[in-house]
Amino acid sequence: MKKSILIIVLLLLFGITTKEQITGINLVNNPSFEEYDSCPNNGNQMAKCKYWWGFSTEYYNACANYNTGVSVPSNLAGFQYANTGNAYAGFVIYSNSESNYDYREAIKTKLKSTLVADKRYCNQLYVTLAEFQSYFSTSFSFLDSIGMLFTIYSVPDVDNAFYIGNNIKILNSIYNIDTVSWFKMSNSFIAKGGEQYLTIGNFDNVINYPSGGIGMAYVYVDDVSVCECSFKFSLSNDTTLCNGEILQLNVSMPNATYTWQDGSHDSTYTVTHAGTYYVSAYFADYNITTYDTINIMYKDCEDTLVIPNIFTPNGDNYNDYFVIKNSNNWNINLQVFNRWGNEVYKADNYQNNWDGKYKGNPLSDGTYFYIIKAKGKDSGKEKEYKGSLMIMR
DSSP, X not given: OHHHHHHHHHHEEEEEOEEOOSEEEEOSSSTTSOOBSSOOOSSSOGGGBTTEEOTTOEEEETTSOGGGTOOSSEETTEEOOOSSTTEEEEEEEEEOOSSOSSBOOOEEEEOSSOOOTTOEEEEEEEXXXXXXXXXXXXXXXXXXXXXXXXXXXXXXXXXXXXXXXXXXXXXXXXXXXXXXXXXXXXXXXXXXXXXXXXEEEOOSOXXXXXXXSOBEEEEEEEEEEEEEEOOOEEOOSOEEEETTOEEEEEOOOTTOEEEETTSOOOSEEEXXXXXXXXXXXXXXXXXXXXXXXXXXXXXXXXXXXXXOSEEOOSSSSSSOSOOOBTOTTEEEEEEEEOTTSOEEEEESSOOSOOOSEETTEEOOSEEEEEEEEEEETTTOOEEEEEEEEEEOO
């Protein structure tokens, strides 16, 4: 079994993939609400949390005394531990009454930097319902979503004054959230440019059941992030291989599921023959699918050196030597180094006879690095190859 695996590894001469980092730095200051100017001692004190504010909104922190009603995990809105650390925000995303049929609160912050036009950004927050609404409601409030609003100017700090206009509004469904767990809400958007303020609240329609009753929905929010992001990847340019070579395509993108042209779903795909190869990557958190294709061709490469990336000098008469294929027409100078840069082998006219030893002693298993300088016996053409090889016994 071990030998058959090694045969496959020997043929995987190189892999191709390029990709962009999916997420950059978080542009939200104090994203978990841990930093504060002073510990809250009452409701309506969101402004005591550094970098955040909001009309009539609550700041909950474990530093607060239980009797203040804004402690963690027990407070006047219910019982809940923070998703991260010791603090979170809380506010009414919807309430109706005879005096105010559509009352909404929101929390706000200024981003670390202004959003750049046409850049994609990923936004995320964690939400859970508080037990608060059950004490004051005679009906259920069905909310479509909790939203993030990105604006050039700060939204006026007055209830229900949601300055939406031509700004960027991102909605995340909250149909299935409850009072027990924290729920991750993820999305992405393309910036129009110039947005530097973030408002989190309810920007959607509300349905009360039964009609005519007083409905209320109060949420806790934690761990807010807004990051520049990209889901692009590339299988690289179309390429031509030598007959007999095998290429491994690699698409290791975080939190993605893959589908290749033949329906397989691994993050890698081994190419053994010419053709067009296709893979799509689906990112469930953001409901985004990206894809790429590559064309692979084969040709006869008698004059091209084929250098293995592994050999197994274990004395079983199979793959015991570091053999460079198609070397007959070349004079080859070979140097091999260990990972500390020490030379462990050198030959000025290499004859495919290195058995993985240094001064007569077997080298330990692991990765080594080679420099090959080849000169054509007839043409005088010179080539240089650098790469890594693995010794495995």
